[in-house]
Amino acid sequence: MAQMRVLPGQPDAAATAAVDLRTRLAGLALPNPVLTASGCAGAGRELHQFVDVASLGAVVTKSIMLAPRAGRATPRMVETPSGLLNSIGLQGPGLEEFLAHDLPWLVEHGARPVVSIAGESVEEYARLAARLRHAPGVAGVEVNISCPNVANRGLVFACRATDAATVVRAVRQNTAGSVPVLAKLSPDVTDIVEIAAACVAAGADGLSLINTLLGMVIDTTTMRPSLAGVTGGLSGPAIRPVAVRCVWQVHEAMPEVPILAMGGILTGSDALEMVLAGASAVSVGTAIFHDPGAPGRILAELAHALAGLGFARLVDAVGYAHRPPEPPPDAGAGSGTVTDAGADAPAEGSADVEAVTGPPQVRR
């Protein structure tokens, strides 16, 4: 077997292809860790023109409510530095139309649909979950709790641990045991770990981190708010450090709870950052608006980055940043896939590894 020179960060194609990208998200086995973010890929149909929905880890659909919803007035969007502020107002067809047209389409096309649900009362969430229970093909349920609770002066469920937990419990109780329930948290809270713990205690199988941050832009020409909805949700790379911090804190407090991370992922290295912070999978949102081919590109870049660091399996990188720094883990200690190839005789300078047969090289 020929020796191949592999430069740090530039693994050969074979090494990239050899990275095992499979992951598990709260009992849900996924072929790879790159999903779409709710509200950024509709129900998959339009995106399918650019990325085969079956090739995605899963498709997280736009949050659906019981009834059709017109959404807010326009303008609904304003671009900000490395970000996007939106106030769509959950425009959507309502659950019945979603079940009649969108869910079957996703299933037919080989996608794994994770259905995002949103409601204005605990009862609405419970009814959504109960109705989804009998819909074939639902791979998972993501609970968007960044919605105003009509019964509690419009306070967003995600902002109070008890409200968040009540919704999650209602959804969990009405969802088949085999279908994981992910609670999607808002970063606009004092202590995200407290909310996360409450959701897990209420039965959440995993957590989606993070929803958009509440923001605002004023047009200095008209001297009025830029969005018709006045405030909106900030997304994109501008919020990525906030997302990484949330994933880090929650993973540190509850390392056993699976995390689906989102917030400004634009490249494979952004995705890797989330994985290292503790995410088992990632969702791509705003990046799709910038580059409709982003999910596929990000997956390829992530595989490349993992191979470059010597990881043979994605799962070995999950939460890696929490490990104490040097020395790197012993070859025999872990699963054996992240190995220090040069434990006895460090490969000085040269990063020659034997392709395929040689042990993976950890370079850092």
Add this chain to the structure above:
Amino acid sequence: MPVQVRGEVLSVKRVGEYHEMTIVAPGIAEHARPGQFVTLAVGGTPTSMLTRRAFSIFRVAERGVYGGTVQVVFAVTGAGTAWLAARRAHDSLDVVGPLGRPFSLPRDPASATLVGGGYGAAPLIWLGEVLRRRGARVDFVLGASRETRLFGSLDAKRMATTVAITTEDGTVGVRGRVTDVLPTLMTRANADVVYACGPMPMLAEVTRIAADRGASVQVAVEESMACGIGVCMTCVLPVVGEDGVIRMVRSCVQGPVMDGTRVRWEDIGTVPEGTWGTAPVAGATSVRSGSR
């Protein structure tokens, strides 16, 4: 079906206050039709400008020396278009297209009046050529605030039966707006159909004039867009369906070309009462109180 391609700038040239850019973009020219648009990523990699910029397709050439090309005409109005104006030959560009619904063409030879405001003339020049080839009578009304913002008048003159020009400052043609001269022109041309592209208030007024005279009217609307491919729900406007129900319709996939008479022009920027998906019962939350 739209594709995403890495295009290459062939040329950028000044035309009055506009920039006319020709991009080698294989796979797009072959399937594009007048009224459709492309979106361009701006700012390079990495960029702080995440939303793609939308531009009507001015012209396509299916097989140039370098493969299919797409032309767009744009005004510099902000950082994204300024970045585009600074591109030079051989620079690469991320192009998605063709997007949206094109103008529909009359089945039989008809009399078509094409009304363009500013760079809105760009897609109409191509449309006019297609209509002429199908044996239609084509008349143009082109307008702008001033002469340097007038686009396409030479091309229009080459193919049209008549061309009327208006500028708001009177630097060329009739002083005033396209809608001032449209009624007379429609009568003279015995217009069956009006096609329009330009600022939204112009489209509203053109629709009123055309509908009053019993002509059908197709307009290419310009709403702010975040994705351009139908996934984000940014670009909506209230449109009355065949069933009489108002819906918030995505202009990037159910437009940009629409039947002007179906658009609720006076309600743009609102969600009119009774729109599909608004709370039907009193006491229910208003559409503005929803979550993000």
